[in-house]
Amino acid sequence: MSDFFSDFWSNYVALATLGSILLCALLLWVVARSSAPSGADNTTGHVWDEDLREANNPMPRWWIGLFVITIVFGLAYLVAYPGLGSYKGELAWSTADEYGKDQARAKRELEPVYAAFAAMPAERVAGEPAAMAIGERLFLNNCAQCHGSDARGSKGFPNLADSDWLHGSTPDKIKESITGGRTGVMPPMAAAVGTPEDVKNVANYVLSLSGSPHDSVRAGLGKSKFSACAACHGIGGVGNPAMGAPNLADKVWLHGYGQEAIISIINTGKTNQMPAQQGRLTEAQIHVLASYVWGFSNKAVVSP
Known part of the structure; x- marks a missing residue:
């Protein structure tokens, strides 16, 4: 809702949401207080298929109870969480914050995995099978959409597997391109x-x-x-x-x-x-990814 320039739509959504809940409560109250006229046999007089009659029985109390609980829960949820236009809720929860926490937790868990390669030069990292397996997944998730799964590119997207490099083919230049992006x-x-x-x-x-x-x-x-x-x-x-x-x-x-x-x-x-990958990938991830890309057109140094 923050994309709008005025509070109109925010207020509209909030009023429509609260109005819907209040109408449900009003409907429940009206139905609970009213009853259809019935005869001595407790039927409303409506008959279908010659002998099928409608009984005038009250709604089950458990059903009414669940209806009330649903309304109360809905109101409590809207107080605690965002749902009423631009109101953020008392708990100030957001999907962006949740995503950020998940990303931070994932990075902490992955730090030991990347630590083994952080101090290695790119030429050595490109010769490590474990690092290259990680680099392949990073490439497929972040680069293959433009450069292709085989890194050979297409029209308008550079081939990373040949010896033709627009900005230089050293590991540092590749890291520079991944980190800050390029605009040609x-x-x-x-x-x-x-x-x-x-x-x-x-x-x-x-x-x-x-x-x-x-x-x-x-x-x-x-x-x-x-x-x-x-x-x-x-x-x-x-x-x-x-x-x-x-x-x-x-x-x-x-x-x-x-x-x-x-x-x-x-x-x-x-x-x-x-596009720049800084912010999406950590420095350690960029190091492994740059080593993987460098290895497409260069010979890696294999650990003894």
């Missing part, structure tokens, strides 16, 4: 490159850098125009890990391959974001 922004560059023909020429020059199929004439014309891109991607398009600028001279295409895909990115730009 390439602005629209069409205006800086020139005309639509210039954009097409630059696209062919980019394809030529990796030896991909291209129009050599257009590539030659686009080389000088590539200077607008070299500020981030470097001379020769080899990329810049400090900025997260992709290497254009290999054959790894994060956002699609071919002339049209490159033209589209030059014209419209591209923004990619990896």
Whole structure:
């Protein structure tokens, strides 16, 4: 209810809830005090199927008792717990607090498990079967939704199992990416490159850098125009890990391959974001997870 800008809906929910309970109590009181007229045989006079008559018997006392207990319990619950609009209840209980306590308890219980790997370098952790089993579960729960269960990514999501790294492949850089997340922004560059023909020429020059199929004439014309891109991607398009600028001279295409895909990115730009895992994962968990990811494209040091 805190999402609303006024108290109207909070009051509406509170009144509707209390009104419903009070109406139930009123209904019980009215029914208990009223009785249908009955004949000498204690029937109401209603007959079905020729001989089925409705008896005028009072409601069982145990049923009335349960009804009263339910109403009292409902009122007591609404006093103790949230349920009346934005009223938090006398116990101030919330699902967020409960979740936080569960998370804190789980972290305390897991600390001894991670303690064995905390002091190890990532290269050694990647060679520990027990750590890698933990890392695999962390990866599947937190990373596989974007990078795939095999870590090979898909269009727009980097492949973590090859040797192409936007921000560097050292364990510390991987930890940095997991901890704080990444936001990669390439602005629209069409205006800086020139005309639509210039954009097409630059696209062919980019394809030529990796030896991909291209129009050599257009590539030659686009080389000088590539200077607008070299500020981030470097001379020769080899990329810049400090900025997260992709290497254009290999054959790894994060956002699609071919002339049209490159033209589209030059014209419209591209923004990619990896969410930060700090706060969701502990430092020890990030250490194990980074070691697991590092191991996809590197050889682990196995303990003797």
